[in-house]
Amino acid sequence: MTTDSGELRVGTRGATNANVSAAALQHVHMTYQARRGENVLALKDVSLDILPKEFVTIIGPSGCGKSTLIKIIAGLVRPSSGEVLLGSSEVTGPSADVGLVFQQPVLLPWRNVSKNVSLPLEVLDSAKNDRRAAVEQLLDLVGLGKYGKHYPHELSGGMQQRVSIARALVHDPDVLLMDEPFGALDALTRDQMSFELMRIWSERSKTVVFVTHSIPEAILLADRVVVMSKSPGEIAEIIDIELPRPRRNEMVNTPEFGAYVQRARTLLNAETTAH
Numbered sequence: 001m002t003t004d005s006g007e008l009r010v011g012t013r014g015a016t017n018a019n020v021s022a023a024a025l026q027h028v029h030m031t032y033q034a035r036r037g038e039n040v041l042a043l044k045d046v047s048l049d050i051l052p053k054e055f056v057t058i059i060g061p062s063g064c065g066k067s068t069l070i071k072i073i074a075g076l077v078r079p080s081s082g083e084v085l086l087g088s089s090e091v092t093g094p095s096a097d098v099g100l101v102f103q104q105p106v107l108l109p110w111r112n113v114s115k116n117v118s119l120p121l122e123v124l125d126s127a128k129n130d131r132r133a134a135v136e137q138l139l140d141l142v143g144l145g146k147y148g149k150h151y152p153h154e155l156s157g158g159m160q161q162r163v164s165i166a167r168a169l170v171h172d173p174d175v176l177l178m179d180e181p182f183g184a185l186d187a188l189t190r191d192q193m194s195f196e197l198m199r200i201w202s203e204r205s206k207t208v209v210f211v212t213h214s215i216p217e218a219i220l221l222a223d224r225v226v227v228m229s230k231s232p233g234e235i236a237e238i239i240d241i242e243l244p245r246p247r248r249n250e251m252v253n254t255p256e257f258g259a260y261v262q263r264a265r266t267l268l269n270a271e272t273t274a275h
C-alpha cells in the first residue's frame, strides 16, 4: 500500500523484525475482578501488531472489550496476562508516548483553550516558551488558532473535541489512541471531523488506534479495520482497506466501499447473533 507521500506501508501480517511495531499486543487476556458476582473476561488471547503511522480502527459489539484494549495500550489498565509493547518497550503504566482522546472532551472549565492544551506539557515540566509555541502550532493545526483565549463553555461540541485532539498531540506522542472520539457529535460535524483527523494524521505522521461504533467511519479512516467478536472479545477478522488516499467523501458511494461495509456488517451480525 502506498501513502500520500509515496511511502510504502507494509501490512502487519507480512511484518518482519525490520518493521518494529508502533504498538503490539501479544496473547493479551483481561479479566476484571468483580467486587460481587462473577469475574468478567473482557479480552481473550488478543494479539495485534500496529505499524508506525498506521491508522487502525476497531469495531465490535457493545461490551466486547474495545475500550479495555485502548486502556491497556495506554497503560491505564494492566492486562491479566500477555505482553503489551509501545515501540520496543513494554507498557507498565501510563506513558508520554501516547495521546488519548475519549468520547467526551473532558476539558477543565476554568482553564482557557490554550491552558487546556498546554496541560500535558506542564505535567511534563517543559519550558514555558516551548509550551507556548507548541500550543499555538497545535491550535492552528486543529483550526482553532483564534480561540486560545476562549473557555470550553464558549465552544461547540466539535470545537471542544478539536481542543482535546490538540491536547492529546501537544507532547508529540508517537501513538494517538481514540475511544469513540466523535460518538457524541452530530452526523455532519462527525463527517467533517473524520476528514480533519485524516489531515492531521498525515501532517503529523502519527500512529492512530481509533474505536468506533460506525462501520462507514471505521472503513473511511482506516488502513485496517479490526473486527472484534462479542464478549469475551477476541479478534474475529482484520480487514485491509485498500482504498486510495487521500480519502474523499464521494468514496463512500463506490462499490468498493459498499463491499467493505457489507463485509464488516456480515461479520458483526454473525458476532451479535452468535451464542
Ligand SMILES: Nc1ncnc2c1ncn2[C@@H]1O[C@H](COP(=O)(O)OP(=O)(O)OP(=O)(O)O)[C@@H](O)[C@H]1O
Residues within 6 Å of the ligand: 032, 033, 034, 040, 041, 042, 060, 061, 062, 063, 064, 065, 066, 067, 068, 069, 231
Ligand atoms: N472496571 C471494570 N470492572 C469490571 N468490569 C469491567 C470494567 N470495565 C469494563 N468491564 C467489563 O468488561 C467488558 C468490556 O468492557 P469495555 O468497556 O472494554 O467494552 P466496549 O467494547 O468498549 O463497550 P462499548 O462498545 O459498549 O463501549 C464489559 O463486559 C464490561 O462490563
